[in-house]
Amino acid sequence: MELQRLIFSFFNAEVAARYWPDILYGMWVTAYLGAAVIAAGLAAGLGLAMLRSFHFRPASFAIVVFADAFRALPPLVVIIVLFFAFPYVGLAMSAFTATWLALSLVLAAFAEEIFWAGILSVPKGQTEAARSTGMSRLQTLAYVVIPQAVRLTIPPLTNRMIAITKGTALGSVVAVHEIIYYASSGASEAGNPTPLTLGALAYLAIFLPVVLASRWIETRFAWKR
Amino acid sequence: MDQILQVFFNVAILERVWPFLWRGVQMTVALSFVVVPIGLASGLAVAMLYHLHRKWLNRLLSAYVDFFRAFPPLVLLLFIYGGLPFLGLDLPLFATVALAFLLNTSSYYGEIFRAGLESVPSGQAEAARSTGLSRWQTMLWVILPQAARNVLPDLISNTLEVIKLTTLASVVGFTELLNNARNAQALTYNATPVVAAALIYLVLLWPLVRLVSRLEHKSIALR
Numbered sequence: 001m002e003l004q005r006l007i008f009s010f011f012n013a014e015v016a017a018r019y020w021p022d023i024l025y026g027m028w029v030t031a032y033l034g035a036a037v038i039a040a041g042l043a044a045g046l047g048l049a050m051l052r053s054f055h056f057r058p059a060s061f062a063i064v065v066f067a068d069a070f071r072a073l074p075p076l077v078v079i080i081v082l083f084f085a086f087p088y089v090g091l092a093m094s095a096f097t098a099t100w101l102a103l104s105l106v107l108a109a110f111a112e113e114i115f116w117a118g119i120l121s122v123p124k125g126q127t128e129a130a131r132s133t134g135m136s137r138l139q140t141l142a143y144v145v146i147p148q149a150v151r152l153t154i155p156p157l158t159n160r161m162i163a164i165t166k167g168t169a170l171g172s173v174v175a176v177h178e179i180i181y182y183a184s185s186g187a188s189e190a191g192n193p194t195p196l197t198l199g200a201l202a203y204l205a206i207f208l209p210v211v212l213a214s215r216w217i218e219t220r221f222a223w224k225r
Numbered sequence: 226m227d228q229i230l231q232v233f234f235n236v237a238i239l240e241r242v243w244p245f246l247w248r249g250v251q252m253t254v255a256l257s258f259v260v261v262p263i264g265l266a267s268g269l270a271v272a273m274l275y276h277l278h279r280k281w282l283n284r285l286l287s288a289y290v291d292f293f294r295a296f297p298p299l300v301l302l303l304f305i306y307g308g309l310p311f312l313g314l315d316l317p318l319f320a321t322v323a324l325a326f327l328l329n330t331s332s333y334y335g336e337i338f339r340a341g342l343e344s345v346p347s348g349q350a351e352a353a354r355s356t357g358l359s360r361w362q363t364m365l366w367v368i369l370p371q372a373a374r375n376v377l378p379d380l381i382s383n384t385l386e387v388i389k390l391t392t393l394a395s396v397v398g399f400t401e402l403l404n405n406a407r408n409a410q411a412l413t414y415n416a417t418p419v420v421a422a423a424l425i426y427l428v429l430l431w432p433l434v435r436l437v438s439r440l441e442h443k444s445i446a447l448r
Contacts, residue, residue, distance in 0.1 A: 006312070009308075009311040009312075010308065010311070068431060068434050068435070068438075069427060069431075071385075071434045071437075072385075072426065072427050072430040072431045072433070072434045073389075073423060073426055073427060073430075074389035074390075074391075074392040074403070074426055075389070076392045076393060076395070076403065077392055077403060077419075077422065077423050077426055078423075080403070080407065080419060081416075081419055081420065081423050084407070084410060084416070084419060085232075085233065085410075085416035085419050085420055086416075088232040088233075088415070088416045089228060089229055089232055089233070113438065113441075117441060117442065120442070162294070163386075166296075166297040166298070167297070168297075169297040169299040169300055170299060170393075172299070173396055179300075180297075180299065180300060180303065183300075183303075184303055184307070187307055193304075193307050193308045193311055196303060196304050196307050196308060197304075199300060199304075200296070200300055200304055203295070203296060203297055203300050204292075204295055204296065207295035207296070207297075208291065208292075208295040210295070211291050211294050211295045212291065215291075
């Protein structure tokens with residue numbers, strides 16, 4: 001009896017049949033949003049770290065302030081400020097854009113710190129040697145320093161990327177049509193939590209392989225002392 | 226410029242909603258003070274169990290940790306919040322929120338402590354045992370202090386993440402800072418409360434960010 005009620009509530013086949021196409025569409029939006037955040041966040045983070053390596057004081061200071069602020073601010077707060085506060089000054093953006101921008105800024109801040117730590121870990125002699133062969137500063141950075149720095153940054157970057165892409169679920173708060181949005185609206189519409197179960201399974205389908213891959217990456221790129 | 230001040234930094238509105246925001250800060254702090262210590266303790270328990278190296282137990286613990294690492298915390302919260310009543314369980318909101326965060330947090334702390342325990346060379350345990358310390362004494366006095374020190378930056382960094390996580394509780398109407406700020410914003414039709422909340426988070430968490438940065442750079446410099 002108890003078990004039957006449990007199955008009726010959480011694994012209701014009839015409800016599941018009605019809502020799985022919505023959840024599937026939500027999965028597409030989640031994956032798309034996650035990919036867009038990773039692309040923008042990593043690119044911006046790497047750009048900022050490279051800029052910082054030129055040791056131009058005002059720029060470095062601004063970058064540190066940016067990185068500190070967006071590592072301290074909870075991502076949900078950033079999303080809400082962008083989506084609910086900026087329209088008051090005429091800067092309205094769609095829920096998708098606000099979520100994308102907020103998460104990209106947060107990822108950029110973390111990625112900048114990670115790349116910067118990686119760049120610092122490359123011995124000075126490497127730069128000096130490259131420069132003395134006649135390479136420009138940018139060439140030195142691109143061909144000598146960054147390739148060595150990246151190896152060290154891969155494990156922490158993977159972890160951070162997973163954490164941030166999981167943050168796409170926060171988009172549901174401002175009604176981005178991703179998995180959670182369909183799962184919770186479906187659950188209240190049907191008066192049955194089965195759509196939530198579907199949503200949970202959808203997240204596992206996306207992220208469990210990623211987490212397992214990250215374990216492999218961690219051992220593969222581990223820093224050997 | 227004037228308009229921005231009116232909408233984002235309106236002192237009159239801030240004065241009016243301040244008591245409300247302050248109560249939110251207190252709830253955020255209370256929730257953090259429940260979730261962080263219990264999360265640390267249960268994470269340590271997970272890591273110590275893992276350290277026993279029982280094959281089936283380790284598979285189970287790895288599955289537990291991976292499962293909750295793959296699950297977005299908001300999904301977990303909504304699932305528990307929306308699902309528990311159907312199981313006939315009616316927990317108070319504070320307990321529901323704390324439970325969801327603990328499941329998530331303990332697996333992260335567990336991973337960190339596990340890495341810490343593994344970073345202590347096995348010679349340490351052997352030496353301690355050969356001096357006549359029991360297994361528990363060895364763990365408590367020899368292994369743990371070194372393990373905790375080795376992963377201190379990660380522990381602090383995760384604690385920062387946990388405190389930031391408490392903002393998700395606003396989604397289910399838990400009256401912490403972000404929730405109160407959003408309600409105040411809706412009532413006053415002005416962005417000041419939300420901007421003020423962001424600034425409060427910044428002031429509260431910035432020292433932790435600095436600390437993490439310093440510890441991380443130090444540990445990289447040591448390599």
